[in-house]
Amino acid sequence: MTEQPGDHLRRTGPAWKLLQDKILVHTRASTRNGFNLARSASEHDGIILCGADALPAICSFHRQAPGQRLQLADPDSYGDYATPDTPFRLASHSLSGQQSLFEEDQAEELRNSQQGQLYNGATASLTPTRYIRAGDRQTVAAAAQAAWGLDSQRTILTLPLDYQWLREPGDLDYLIATLADLPHIKAIALGAARNPLATRGTVIALRKLITSLERVALIRTDLAGLDAYAHGALFVSIGMQTPMRHIRPPGSTGPPMPRKSNVTTMVLHPQLMDYFRADTLRDLYGRLPGPRCDCTVCTGRSLLRFDHNLSDQEEANRHNNATWLPWADHLQRTEPGPDRRSTWQHLCYDAHNAHQELRELLSGPGALETPRWLRVWAGDPD
Incomplete structure (x- = not known):
C-alpha cells in the first residue's frame, strides 16, 4: 500500500x-x-x-x-x-x-x-x-x-x-x-x-x-x-x-566577511576541537607544517587547503560533520551518566592539551587562545 x-x-x-x-x-x-x-x-x-x-x-x-x-x-x-x-x-x-x-x-x-x-x-x-x-x-x-x-x-x-x-x-x-x-x-x-x-x-x-x-x-x-x-x-x-550553529538577536550582524570574498569558510580542527576561519588557520600555522586530517572527507589532506569560496565552504562543512561524528558515536556507545560525562571530559582535556602544545611551537603564541568553553568542558573552573 x-x-x-x-x-x-x-x-x-x-x-x-x-x-x-x-x-x-x-x-x-x-x-x-x-x-x-x-x-x-x-x-x-x-x-x-x-x-x-x-x-x-x-x-x-x-x-x-x-x-x-x-x-x-x-x-x-x-x-x-x-x-x-x-x-x-x-x-x-x-x-x-x-x-x-x-x-x-x-x-x-x-x-x-x-x-x-x-x-x-x-x-x-x-x-x-x-x-x-x-x-x-x-x-x-x-x-x-x-x-x-x-x-x-x-x-x-x-x-x-x-x-x-x-x-x-x-x-x-x-x-x-x-x-x-x-x-x-x-x-x-x-x-x-x-x-x-x-x-x-x-x-x-x-x-x-x-x-x-x-x-x-x-x-x-x-x-x-x-x-x-x-x-x-x-x-x-x-x-x-x-x-x-547558533541564532542571532534580531537586527544583529555576524562577523565581517574575509577581504575580497562574500563567503566565510569555517574549519573544525580535530585536535583543537574548535572552529577556525580558513585564513586564520593558515596564519596561525605560518611556516609550520599544516595539520592533516584523516576524516572521511579529508583522507589525510591538509586543513590549510581550504579557502573562502563556495566550493571549499561546502567541502569544509562536510569535513566538520565527519570530524565530530566519531566523537558523537563514542559518546552514544558510552553508558549515560558519569561514564559518558567522563568520556566527554577526557576528549576535551586532550584538546586543551593540544592547544598548549601548539602554542609552544608558534612564533606568536598569543595568536592561539584556548576557548573558555573548552577549558570548562575539560574540567577547569570557569
Missing part, C-alpha cells in the same frame, strides 16, 4: 521516545550551488532542515523512505522578538491589546501549523517561537501556556533564548520553574551576536538548565551540543553551516 501523508503518526510512539539519545544534523534543506546537504547527513541519526524549502524536502524524503530517518523542520522564526501577545511567528496575527492573553484564533493557527509539519512527514513539530529577550519572563510564560494546548507527544516547544538568560541566576531559576511541569520536549536554541558560551558562567548555567529539566534538547548549536548530550539532554542538533 502506498504511504499517505500522516500515516506515520498512527504507528510511531511519542516524540521523546523516537528522539531520545539522538544527535542530529541541523542544516539548510538546499544550498546555493544545488548540492543537497540534507542527503549528505544520511549517515547521522537524523536531520533538522531549515529554510523555505524545509517542509517540501521533508515530504519528499518521507515519501522516498518512510520511517527510515528522523526529520524535523526548523521554522526559523527568530528574526523578530517575541512578546506575550505574539510569542510565535504565524501567518497572521490578531493583536487585541490584551497583554496577558494568547488569543484563540492564534492558538488555532498554531495548532494548524504544527499539524502541517506532521502531515508532511516530520517526526515531531517545532513551534515557530520568536526570539525571546533576556529576562522576558512574561513571554516565556505565554509560550509555555500556549504549549499546553498542543499535543505533548508530537510537539516540541522551541525556546530561542538570548544567552543572557544564562547570566542571571534569578532568570535561570524562573526558566526552570516555568518549564519543569511541561510534558512537551523543550528545545533550547541560544542566541548571541558571537558564541553564546564565551561569557563567564554560561557553560555551567547551560548545564544546570539541561540537568534540571526533563525532556530538554539543545538545537542549532556547535560542539556545545555534545556537552549537553553528555550531561543528559534528550537529543541535540549540531549545525552543518555556521548560521546553523
Whole structure:
C-alpha cells in the first residue's frame, strides 16, 4: 500500500521516545550551488532542515523512505522578538491589546501549523517561537501556556533564548520553574551576536538548565551540543553551516566577511576541537607544517587547503560533520551518566592539551587562545 501523508503518526510512539539519545544534523534543506546537504547527513541519526524549502524536502524524503530517518523542520522564526501577545511567528496575527492573553484564533493557527509539519512527514513539530529577550519572563510564560494546548507527544516547544538568560541566576531559576511541569520536549536554541558560551558562567548555567529539566534538547548549536548530550539532554542538533550553529538577536550582524570574498569558510580542527576561519588557520600555522586530517572527507589532506569560496565552504562543512561524528558515536556507545560525562571530559582535556602544545611551537603564541568553553568542558573552573 502506498504511504499517505500522516500515516506515520498512527504507528510511531511519542516524540521523546523516537528522539531520545539522538544527535542530529541541523542544516539548510538546499544550498546555493544545488548540492543537497540534507542527503549528505544520511549517515547521522537524523536531520533538522531549515529554510523555505524545509517542509517540501521533508515530504519528499518521507515519501522516498518512510520511517527510515528522523526529520524535523526548523521554522526559523527568530528574526523578530517575541512578546506575550505574539510569542510565535504565524501567518497572521490578531493583536487585541490584551497583554496577558494568547488569543484563540492564534492558538488555532498554531495548532494548524504544527499539524502541517506532521502531515508532511516530520517526526515531531517545532513551534515557530520568536526570539525571546533576556529576562522576558512574561513571554516565556505565554509560550509555555500556549504549549499546553498542543499535543505533548508530537510537539516540541522551541525556546530561542538570548544567552543572557544564562547570566542571571534569578532568570535561570524562573526558566526552570516555568518549564519543569511541561510534558512537551523543550528545545533550547541560544542566541548571541558571537558564541553564546564565551561569557563567564554560561557553560555551567547551560548545564544546570539541561540537568534540571526533563525532556530538554539543545538545537542549532556547535560542539556545545555534545556537552549537553553528555550531561543528559534528550537529543541535540549540531549545525552543518555556521548560521546553523547558533541564532542571532534580531537586527544583529555576524562577523565581517574575509577581504575580497562574500563567503566565510569555517574549519573544525580535530585536535583543537574548535572552529577556525580558513585564513586564520593558515596564519596561525605560518611556516609550520599544516595539520592533516584523516576524516572521511579529508583522507589525510591538509586543513590549510581550504579557502573562502563556495566550493571549499561546502567541502569544509562536510569535513566538520565527519570530524565530530566519531566523537558523537563514542559518546552514544558510552553508558549515560558519569561514564559518558567522563568520556566527554577526557576528549576535551586532550584538546586543551593540544592547544598548549601548539602554542609552544608558534612564533606568536598569543595568536592561539584556548576557548573558555573548552577549558570548562575539560574540567577547569570557569
